[in-house]
Amino acid sequence: MQPTDIHDPDYFHKVVDCQWACPAHTPVPEYIRLIADGRYADAFMINWKSNVFPGILGRTCDRPCEPACRRGRVEDEPVAICRLKRVAADFKGDVSDRMPPRPTTRNGKKIALIGAGPASLTVARDLAPLGYELVIYDGDTRAGGMIRSQIPKFRLPEEVIDEEVGYITAMGPEMRLGQRVDSLKGVLDEGYDAVFVGTGAPRGRDLPIPGREEGAANIHIGIDWLSSVSFGHIAKIGKRVIVLGGGNTAMDCCRSARRLGGDDVKVIVRSGFEEMKASPWEKEDAMGEDIPILNMLVPIAFIHEDGKLVGMTFDKVRAEYDARGRRNLVSTGEEPQFHGCDDVLVAVGQENAFPWIERDIGMTFDDRWDMPVVDETTFQSTLKNVFFGGDAAFGPKNIIWAVAHGHQAAISIHKFCQGEDVAVRPPPGVTVVSQKMGIHEWSYDNNVSLDLRFKVPHRDKFAALSDIKAEVELGFDLKLAFNEAQRCLNCDVQTVFDDKLCIECDACVDICPVDSISFTANGEEADLRTRLSAPATNQTQSIYVSQGLKTGRVMAKDEDVCLHCGLCAERCPTGAWDMQRFLIDVAQAESACCSK
Amino acid sequence: MTFIPKPKLHHPDLQKNALGYTRRDYEGPVSTLCAGCGHDSISAAIVKACFELDIEPHRVAKMSGIGCSSKTPTYFLGASHGFNSVHGRMPSVATGANLANKDLIYLGVSGDGDSASIGIGQFAHAMRRGVNMVYIVENNGVYGLTKGQFSATSDKGAKSKRGVVNSDEAIDLVGLALQLGATFVARSFSGDKTQLVPLIEAALQHKGIAFIDCISPCVAFNNHEGSTKSFDYVREHNEALNSLDVISGREEITVDYEPGTMEMVTQHDGSVLALRKLHTSYDVNDRVAALTYMQERAAAGEIVTGLLYVDPNPRDLHAHLDTVETPLNALNDDALVPGARALERINAGLR
Ligand SMILES: Cc1cc2nc3c(=O)[nH]c(=O)nc-3n(C[C@H](O)[C@H](O)[C@H](O)COP(=O)(O)OP(=O)(O)OC[C@H]3O[C@@H](n4cnc5c(N)ncnc54)[C@H](O)[C@@H]3O)c2cc1C
Ligand SMILES: Cc1ncc(C[n+]2csc(CCOP(=O)(O)OP(=O)(O)O)c2C)c(N)n1
Ligand code: SF4
Ligand code: SF4
Ligand code: SF4
Ligand SMILES: [Mg+2]
Numbered sequence: 016m017q018p019t020d021i022h023d024p025d026y027f028h029k030v031v032d033c034q035w036a037c038p039a040h041t042p043v044p045e046y047i048r049l050i051a052d053g054r055y056a057d058a059f060m061i062n063w064k065s066n067v068f069p070g071i072l073g074r075t076c077d078r079p080c081e082p083a084c085r086r087g088r089v090e091d092e093p094v095a096i097c098r099l100k101r102v103a104a105d106f107k108g109d110v111s112d113r114m115p116p117r118p119t120t121r122n123g124k125k126i127a128l129i130g131a132g133p134a135s136l137t138v139a140r141d142l143a144p145l146g147y148e149l150v151i152y153d154g155d156t157r158a159g160g161m162i163r164s165q166i167p168k169f170r171l172p173e174e175v176i177d178e179e180v181g182y183i184t185a186m187g188p189e190m191r192l193g194q195r196v197d198s199l200k201g202v203l204d205e206g207y208d209a210v211f212v213g214t215g216a217p218r219g220r221d222l223p224i225p226g227r228e229e230g231a232a233n234i235h236i237g238i239d240w241l242s243s244v245s246f247g248h249i250a251k252i253g254k255r256v257i258v259l260g261g262g263n264t265a266m267d268c269c270r271s272a273r274r275l276g277g278d279d280v281k282v283i284v285r286s287g288f289e290e291m292k293a294s295p296w297e298k299e300d301a302m303g304e305d306i307p308i309l310n311m312l313v314p315i316a317f318i319h320e321d322g323k324l325v326g327m328t329f330d331k332v333r334a335e336y337d338a339r340g341r342r343n344l345v346s347t348g349e350e351p352q353f354h355g356c357d358d359v360l361v362a363v364g365q366e367n368a369f370p371w372i373e374r375d376i377g378m379t380f381d382d383r384w385d386m387p388v389v390d391e392t393t394f395q396s397t398l399k400n401v402f403f404g405g406d407a408a409f410g411p412k413n414i415i416w417a418v419a420h421g422h423q424a425a426i427s428i429h430k431f432c433q434g435e436d437v438a439v440r441p442p443p444g445v446t447v448v449s450q451k452m453g454i455h456e457w458s459y460d461n462n463v464s465l466d467l468r469f470k471v472p473h474r475d476k477f478a479a480l481s482d483i484k485a486e487v488e489l490g491f492d493l494k495l496a497f498n499e500a501q502r503c504l505n506c507d508v509q510t511v512f513d514d515k516l517c518i519e520c521d522a523c524v525d526i527c528p529v530d531s532i533s534f535t536a537n538g539e540e541a542d543l544r545t546r547l548s549a550p551a552t553n554q555t556q557s558i559y560v561s562q563g564l565k566t567g568r569v570m571a572k573d574e575d576v577c578l579h580c581g582l583c584a585e586r587c588p589t590g591a592w593d594m595q596r597f598l599i600d601v602a603q604a605e606s607a608c609c610s611k
Numbered sequence: 612m613t614f615i616p617k618p619k620l621h622h623p624d625l626q627k628n629a630l631g632y633t634r635r636d637y638e639g640p641v642s643t644l645c646a647g648c649g650h651d652s653i654s655a656a657i658v659k660a661c662f663e664l665d666i667e668p669h670r671v672a673k674m675s676g677i678g679c680s681s682k683t684p685t686y687f688l689g690a691s692h693g694f695n696s697v698h699g700r701m702p703s704v705a706t707g708a709n710l711a712n713k714d715l716i717y718l719g720v721s722g723d724g725d726s727a728s729i730g731i732g733q734f735a736h737a738m739r740r741g742v743n744m745v746y747i748v749e750n751n752g753v754y755g756l757t758k759g760q761f762s763a764t765s766d767k768g769a770k771s772k773r774g775v776v777n778s779d780e781a782i783d784l785v786g787l788a789l790q791l792g793a794t795f796v797a798r799s800f801s802g803d804k805t806q807l808v809p810l811i812e813a814a815l816q817h818k819g820i821a822f823i824d825c826i827s828p829c830v831a832f833n834n835h836e837g838s839t840k841s842f843d844y845v846r847e848h849n850e851a852l853n854s855l856d857v858i859s860g861r862e863e864i865t866v867d868y869e870p871g872t873m874e875m876v877t878q879h880d881g882s883v884l885a886l887r888k889l890h891t892s893y894d895v896n897d898r899v900a901a902l903t904y905m906q907e908r909a910a911a912g913e914i915v916t917g918l919l920y921v922d923p924n925p926r927d928l929h930a931h932l933d934t935v936e937t938p939l940n941a942l943n944d945d946a947l948v949p950g951a952r953a954l955e956r957i958n959a960g961l962r
Contacts, residue, residue: 078935089620096716382705455614463618518842519884520647521802528635549622566846580618588830 016540016560016571020304022415022512024445030574031507033096036083038419040063040601041095043080044507048459050102051500053493056110058103061537063110063182065601067137067418068162069176073101074488075166077294077413085506088553089529090575092468094489094502102496105173105370113145118187122146124432128188128206129153131180132160133414134405135213137421140183141604145429149188150207154195156247158184160405162414165264165273167482174297189484199372209400209428212372212387212427213421216406220364222259226317230324230359234317237268237362244271244483253357255279255328259314260362264300266362274483282308283327283354285344287334300487303481313344315351315357326355365411375596383570391436394424395507402428425604435452441602450508450581450594457507457594461581464501471495509597512570514561519568523583523592524548531577537569539550548575617641627664631931634735641846643682644715649801649827650680650749653712654687656804657718657747658810661688664857668882672708672715676701678728678747679756680827681723688718699730702737709742709918712938713929716815717744727763727782734784738791738820743927745814746822748784751829752840759832770837783909785919788822789902794925795821798916800845801828809855810918816857816882826914845914852893852917856885876923886918886946895921 019026039437042061049058055222062069070102084093122183124147128135131153139149160181162171169463184190196202202210218237221227227234235484237260248284256277258269261284264543272280284291288310292297296592302308314331319325328351367386372378377390379397387396396403404420406412427437450457472489473479479487491499524532530549537543543558544551549557556575563569584592612681617638623635637658642651671691673684677698684693696704705719719737726734726748737746752765759772763782770776781838788796795817799807807825814821826845828834834841839848853874876884876895886895894900901920908915944954 066654088623233683282664289630462615463620465619516828518834518843519802520649520828521655521804522647526617526641526652528620530625549624552624565843576622578618578620580615582617586646586651588645 018562019559021120024443025179027365027509028599032083033405036079038416039066040311044503044505046264047500048325048505050099055103055106057131060113062100067140068179069100070104070179073104074171076415079518085504095499096487098471102491105253105490114182118146121148124208127202127210130213131158132213132215133423134417136183137418139188141425143186152196155194164245167267169487172486173380196410197371200376208432212403212407213405214407216365216367216411217365218368222361224314225314229319230317233324233358235360237264237360240360248498251276255356257356258282263293265362266301267361269301273304274480277528280306283312284310284430285313311424316320324352343490345531355393395427426607429604429607435608443598444604446598447595450596455585457581459505463578468595469495469499508579508594511593511595512561513591516589521565522586526586527581529576533571534568593608628662634662637688639686642686644679645831647830648685652801653749654683655827656807656811658687659808664812670716672704672717674701674719676721676725678722678725681725684720699725699733702733706742707742712940714938719730719746719766723747723750723762723764735791738788738793741927743819743822748824749827751826751827751833753829753833755829766839769839772832772835784824793822794819794922796920798824800826802842809857811886812857821925848914850913850915852890853886853888855918
């Protein structure tokens, strides 16, 4: 293998598994250390810079960082990264004076943002301090998008939304709430320098099977029903409720129904339990509220008597896989199952809809999905001054992706308005600092905690089910937070090797608790991976290879399960290993332009 | 010295041996030796060898004297028995222990000061008696623990860290062991575990005195230019005679090398040492030839390493003394106190 180029910012960034996996590249270990240090406001601000909604995401994020977390590869469970984010938000105190001040001068450019969800709000947050005049439109009367309209309050209290959306509205964008845009052409005609479309994926899929029309009064589209609940238009549901669908929307529907009068609520899903789209913790929470999940049942019909819905019939299926491994659901041939109910919530998917974008204004839509063609890096549409992001860009995802899109779109809009090439992306800022304090003293806590993941305390079940606004999770207290924070392995404190200092004494090989380090003859990667102290089978993780050493061998380190304990550096007699904190600051709009 | 304990977390694919232990189960607490000390590598090699041989930790007695080297038994086999004797007295304590309970595996760890200076007499008698044990001298050419004075194995002409030249002749422990009748003699280097681990395994399986002179650089006091026990010097002058595979009775022998380059030495317990010869004419069963060869190569400035001599039919102290099958410490009163009548018979025979 070629010697590793550790100066390529991606190399060490990839070692920080969580940060690499986070769409917004939040510096996770950095904020976790700050929490352990009791510096909650600092931890909050690091999050706020990267992901804009720490308190919201600390309760609701899909957390792609957690399955990526290295800790999950050396013991049972990853660090509770998401819930630690909430700790930063819960205990930060007043941070209003740390927010960027309203700019005193404008830069003369005017941007329209359609939709006030997390994508648009992120664009606004990034562009407002640069002097842009921003106008945000939303059909809803309150800002926040689906964060406000869909996510139930027992998972995300209103005050948290108000606070974090408030930091952005306080930066001075003009909020045109309650104003649905019904013509993009109309907006363009108002002379904006650029337009950002962050309108989400607002249409819930229906289930057109027999009885749908007859039972209509008691059949509700999940996301429409949830937003009516959120905005207080619905406060009751029947005692027996069937929720159709296996995603997170279905989980929010069933749990909301339990709180609005549903005693006998069940989720019925076409697929098997494992294949359900809902996150494992959402399923767990639903089942914990006495909601059974019935699998492998395909809806046949809504059954009605005297013009009123009385239940549904289902065909029991099993999964069969064809030669190409594709799954088909095949009827078992059993009698159809009947499940009685008073109401049905249909949560079988979400779609984009752009009836308000004229097809004759020069914007290309793809033929297959009738979606605007959007560049995956720049988020620019074929109409050069119109940008997309969030669920509107490539279909429904989640909040953190909407934020990540928003940052990238803000960079593009800024460059576009300054006359720069949007395709040229700004590089990240990288700082690497040795953590050495004394002979065997580091400025991070290198002792590896052996604690297993701590559980977030929950509200008493009876109290939780009797008030739809009562938040179920109570959050970590400071002691739990500290102990959970200590589980973080500090993967951003990198092992940096200097081949000129190494005397090949093997001390690092001998001390390494996880057999990461080897000194061996170089070779092709596939071969080298088999010859290390422990075979390096995780192909997604890099091998750090040095220049040739005195004996002709190389140092080869498998990054996979390194605990970042620093023992290699402590036991090295020559300082050939050093522990260096690697901070990568992924570029945002403020540093995007040469001319600013 | 390192302040934190080595984390208990280990590689997810860490293997278990026949006893269900991982290699990590054979470790001890974190070493307090200087970072980079060769002795720590030898500890790691011992850990690996015991793991691979499926040795039950409680069947091992770690014996040592005084010195950095003699401290190391604390840092491996944390679940084994151990005895730190006074300086240079490890061999006699080990001999006594072995006499009392011949069923344990005795692993003696000593230093060049401990064995070649103050303990040279003890060393000699352990060799000639053939105490069934592994005797490793972690040889760094200095008294590490007392801050780096030349030891008796330091080569004549070698320079100390301060530039002082050693004017005394060196004691060659390998030569002494061969002369004194040791039945397994090897030399190795802490910086070459590929060679060292199988040697320790073979020594552990040898039923007799198995001596390993293991050069082990002292990074604090003897790893400079002018030293003949530094990493660089040993690597430059190392001449490996052979490389060893230890094949336990159960495994099939499938080593496949050019004819004449492979030698199988079947040991007393049925295990086989597969020796890949690097010097084809060398015979590991010829004590006299070994002595001559070692002296020749030493004169040529080479440090010969590998398995130098092995007696395939070793006899140990207990065989020499013709002791009973049962370990002495397990004999009950009936066996130990023959009674008045037996005494009378003996007395009568002497009248
Ligand atoms: C029930 C449910 C639960 C969810 N739970 C989570 C969760 O726990 N965690 C998570 O990460 N994600 C969750 N999501 C997904 C998440 O809410 C979305 O991915 C995210 O909000 C998308 O952000 P966005 O900015 O792209 O659009 P949205 O949040 O959808 O915001 C779009 C806004 O645009 C407005 N709008 C649309 N069309 C127009 C128009 N023509 N004119 C003016 N305004 C318009 C809408 O009113 C809306 O306010 C959930 C989604 C649902 C449905
Ligand atoms: C009877 C006695 N004499 C002297 C000493 C002082 N002393 C301690 S260790 C040591 C030498 C150890 O050298 P070596 O065996 O080579 O061990 P190393 O530290 O080099 O591994 C000496 C002389 C002592 N502890 N006891
Ligand atoms: S920091 Fe060094 S010693 Fe610790 S796990 Fe990583 S490579 Fe091994
Ligand atoms: S401990 Fe240091 S000098 Fe020794 S092998 Fe490792 S990197 Fe090289
Ligand atoms: S003084 Fe020398 S022998 Fe003793 S621990 Fe340090 S390096 Fe090892
Ligand atoms: Mg010594």
